[in-house]
Amino acid sequence: MALMEWEFDESGASGGQFMATGKVIEQLRRHLAKNEVDDAVKLYESCVQETVGKQLWSEFTSASVQMKKNIANLFYRSRDYARAATACEALEEWGAAARAYAASDAWEKAAACHARAGDDKKAASMFAKAGDHRKAAEILYKAKDYSAAADALAKSGDPVGAGQLFMRAGDDEGAARALSQVPSNHPQFVQAVGLLSEVLVKLNRRDLAAQRLAMALPRGQAIQSKMMAEIAYRLGRLMWEQGQVDHARHAFELVLAFDRNYKDTARLYASMETNATAPVAPANSGAFRAVKGTPDPVRKGAIPPAGSTDPFAALDGNPFAPRPDAPRAPVAPAETVPVGYVQRMEGYDALKQLPIFDALTLDEMKALYGISDQVQFADGEILIEQGHPGQGLFIVRDGSIRVCKVEAGGKESVLATLPAGKYVGEMSLMDDAPTSARVVAVGQVKALRIRKERLEQLMFEHDRIALRIYRTFVRTLSERLRSQNARS
16 A cells, blocks of 8 residues: 655644654654654654654664664654663663663663763762662762762661761761761661760760760660670770769679670779779770671661671672673564554744753653644734733744834834744743733744743643753743843
């Protein structure tokens, strides 16, 4: 059956151009085979129906390497980031795949691809963006960026692990901040106090170290573990050093009741009776980095197992490290797309050029195009009237427009003449203030119009679109202000 193509006059009620799906694919295939990616992009992104993207992906699965690269490039430049990312992954172009995933807010997938590309810091930042601070910390730790790993681990809700990493990075103040935030009902409270006491002694805050150690001891109860014995032992040494002999004696007695052979407690206790000089409290005995027989439940990846100083030692290794024995993930199977017809989005190329929409993906741009109107103006017809509330954004497709300042008495002073591709009225999308100039058609003008109320409804229904537009709008206004300030 012969492929057919129908074209409709844009001035008619239907508007636009319709082409058989097979014809579109045929043209795309021809452009890509000739490396005419620019032409392919214009054709692909102007198609309303999703069937073209599905069919093109089926072409990808069986194409040559160069054709696959061209298709991936086409997807990316058309802002079809999800397909671009999948295509780049299949090509093992990990950096490009990561950028495409990030552009579509698929942060975890972007992180995985950055990790495969060997860019640990970007991978960590993507995991943090996705809210997986623990995974970000793991990557930074393996990259030996202990300070950044500690920050990430603190955000993940693991202040004890963060404290250990701050200590490893030599940031005692950071360690103190992290460890002091551990509440008394936390399952690792005792371990946190032990680590904190080490840090506070190094910071020459023995008074605070003793205070924290005393808070951790059970009141009116015997010691039941080596960890608590270490707490009492340290407290005894600090109390004796500060001249509080009675408190030191009581702390040592708690240790001796648990184990008379615990470290040198018996000797120190006997020395107190002979008024010997108090020993200097150890800055770091390492007791709380690898305590054997800890009574606290060990959570995977949260505290080090016995005999280890590595807060990540319990993890299963780098989940991003490629395993030579692991089979490569198969490329997604080709999809069968029924023959149909594709509607072209006339004027889409003009819409795409607007800086205020340059952060939107292809699907989001299609949604934006869907709320736009195709409008025409005769020579001299007013698009925007000065002093009236703006009606929306106008993007000139054909012809040109004149921007005028209307003086007293109705005299017009021309400020600028804008050709096809330019736009006016963008400020009316954000506020209801009266417009500052009159905009008039010069000759016959075709334009796309986006009404304010329709854009507001679109952004209300799609938070991500709203965020992207507002962020870009603020950036555009800032650039204009800087430019005006530079000229003044």
